[in-house]
Amino acid sequence: MRRNFETIHLSMSLWLLVITILICHQGSNLQAHAFSTGLQSVRTSNGSSRCRYRNASRLPNLSSREQCCNTVTASQHYRLRMSTLTSPTSSNVKSKVVIIPSPSPLSPPLPQPSPPPLPTVPSPTTTTTPTTTSSTKSSSLSSAAKWHQTRRKAMIARYSDQLVPLEQSSHGLFIGLPLLILSNVALTCMSIRSGSWSMPKIIMLSFFPGSIFSLWQLQICHDALHGSLLPKPSATNTNSNNTQKSRLTKYIHKNRKTLHQKILFYGSMPSAFGYYLYLHFGHLTHHKSFGDPTKASLAQLFNSSQKNFEDGDALFVAHRMKLKGAIGPTFPIPRKLQGLLKQAELTMSISKTGLNAWKPGRYLHNALIFLSSLLFERILLVVNDGIVATTGRNYFFPNKPTKGFHNECATYCRVAVGVRLLLCGIARSWKPLVFLYFAETLWSVPPHPACAMFITNHGSDEGGAG
Numbered sequence: 001m002r003r004n005f006e007t008i009h010l011s012m013s014l015w016l017l018v019i020t021i022l023i024c025h026q027g028s029n030l031q032a033h034a035f036s037t038g039l040q041s042v043r044t045s046n047g048s049s050r051c052r053y054r055n056a057s058r059l060p061n062l063s064s065r066e067q068c069c070n071t072v073t074a075s076q077h078y079r080l081r082m083s084t085l086t087s088p089t090s091s092n093v094k095s096k097v098v099i100i101p102s103p104s105p106l107s108p109p110l111p112q113p114s115p116p117p118l119p120t121v122p123s124p125t126t127t128t129t130p131t132t133t134s135s136t137k138s139s140s141l142s143s144a145a146k147w148h149q150t151r152r153k154a155m156i157a158r159y160s161d162q163l164v165p166l167e168q169s170s171h172g173l174f175i176g177l178p179l180l181i182l183s184n185v186a187l188t189c190m191s192i193r194s195g196s197w198s199m200p201k202i203i204m205l206s207f208f209p210g211s212i213f214s215l216w217q218l219q220i221c222h223d224a225l226h227g228s229l230l231p232k233p234s235a236t237n238t239n240s241n242n243t244q245k246s247r248l249t250k251y252i253h254k255n256r257k258t259l260h261q262k263i264l265f266y267g268s269m270p271s272a273f274g275y276y277l278y279l280h281f282g283h284l285t286h287h288k289s290f291g292d293p294t295k296a297s298l299a300q301l302f303n304s305s306q307k308n309f310e311d312g313d314a315l316f317v318a319h320r321m322k323l324k325g326a327i328g329p330t331f332p333i334p335r336k337l338q339g340l341l342k343q344a345e346l347t348m349s350i351s352k353t354g355l356n357a358w359k360p361g362r363y364l365h366n367a368l369i370f371l372s373s374l375l376f377e378r379i380l381l382v383v384n385d386g387i388v389a390t391t392g393r394n395y396f397f398p399n400k401p402t403k404g405f406h407n408e409c410a411t412y413c414r415v416a417v418g419v420r421l422l423l424c425g426i427a428r429s430w431k432p433l434v435f436l437y438f439a440e441t442l443w444s445v446p447p448h449p450a451c452a453m454f455i456t457n458h459g460s461d462e463g464g465a466g
Contacts, residue, residue, distance in 0.1 A: 171231040172223055173252075180220040180267050183213040187270050187439065188423065194435040195427030202435050207448065210439035215450055217268060218275045224263040225279045230256050265412065269419050272437035273381040276412050281405070282312025297325025298349060302397060307404040318351035319374050327352050329396050350377045371445045378441050382433070389413040 156163070190210055194202050223229040233253040252259065268276040289295035289311045296311035298318060304310060314323060327349040338344050354373025358366045388394050392410040393402075400406065423432040443450045 167228070168232055168234060170228065172220065172229045173231055176220045176223055176229050177263075179216055180263070183216040183220070184267065184270065186213045187217070187436065190439075191270060191423050191432035191435045192427045194431045195424075195429035197431065197435075199434075202431060203438055203442075206435050206438035207442050210435065211443035211448060211450070214271075214436075214439040215443045217271075221264050221267050221275055221279055222283065224260045224267065225283060227256065227260055229263065230259060232256070265415075269416055270423060270432075270436055271416060272420070272433060272440050273378060273385055274412070274416050275440075276416075277409060278312060278316070280408070281307070282309035282315065284312075285309055286312040293323075293325025297327075298323060298352070299326035299328040299330070299347075302328035302330065303399055304397070305399040305401070307401055318349065319354060319370055319377075322355065323352075331395075350380070367446045374445055375441055378437065382437060385413045385417055389417045 187210065190205065190213075194205075197205070220229065230252050231249070233256075264279060265276060268274050268279075285308055296314050298314060301309055301311070301314055309315065317323070327347060329349075330345050330347040332345050333341055333343060350373055354369050357369050384394070384396065388409050393406045394400070394409045397405065420433055420436070423436075424430055442448055444454055445451055
């Protein structure tokens, strides 16, 4: 009796085990089928369900997807979303949407874990060659401008995860700002001492170290313009205990924009013509429309009615680069002289005239033309600062707004010219102005080593090496 009971009990146990294994096996098959086809039942916020396709690398036939979708919900139309998997460097992600009617459900939906998101940043080992995109299809844009625009977008897309944290954490409070103060103090002292120097000595000391101090002045004011000179408030600083932050740090974080504007304004002095006007009105738009004569020709820049320059580079590369489009500026001729000259206005460009005198293969000749045309134009800028300080208008740009452009030009020129006159008064000579003039110009012309990076206009390797 006992032996028969044990036999029956063992048989029932075996049958239960077999049934359990079959049930588990069927459930695992359903889950495996769901993952292999990429179909998942997702319950939406309104209580409905939809069948979503997740993985397009493994595509079963449509009937299999219909069977899986049919087991999910009833009396509803569901969307089957199919996303194409491409390499990380591809930006064209295609989607197909299929509407499938579903009958009554056979079983409740099984929740499935979502797969990890696809990477969107290209691999650093992948070499990306700049190509023409839809944003650079303008026929008026030069091929060089198209190349630079596309290359910039490719670099930002590829290294944005590295550039953003670096930009947020770096600043020049302990290096850049002290160097700016040192440069301006050195330029001030040297310009005052230049009152007793001979002209060869002024040129020699303005070439070095005067030009280096002036170049540091430009580059550090450039950092102030971009808002990277002073430290930025980060999430760590914001969430930290306020008692741990110094009063100076709190003040800088609260007034960063105003402090950067003041550093840019007063940090560009002493100077002969200064970097402020270019940085303030033209630098943030440089490279924006360069090479497009319909947006940033010399004529448009001088005749423009907007506050900022369309592209600040066009004003400063014309000495060494052929630009597309009409030239400028254009000045009206007084009526008494119109009959003599037989024209009502005069269009002239010192940079264009100098560049037209270049000769292929005559390197020394071209360098001398470039040096003389640029130095002559900078002399006119020194004279123009005095005119703007006196009259309150910059006549090179007659159509620009008075409130946004001419008033700011006049304010800066009056302060800058006042500083120059003060230095000349202390030195009891006009030589401080000569020293500042050469210190600002000699680093940008041959044979100064620093001029190379500007003459090449920030050259880049087309092979992608830099």
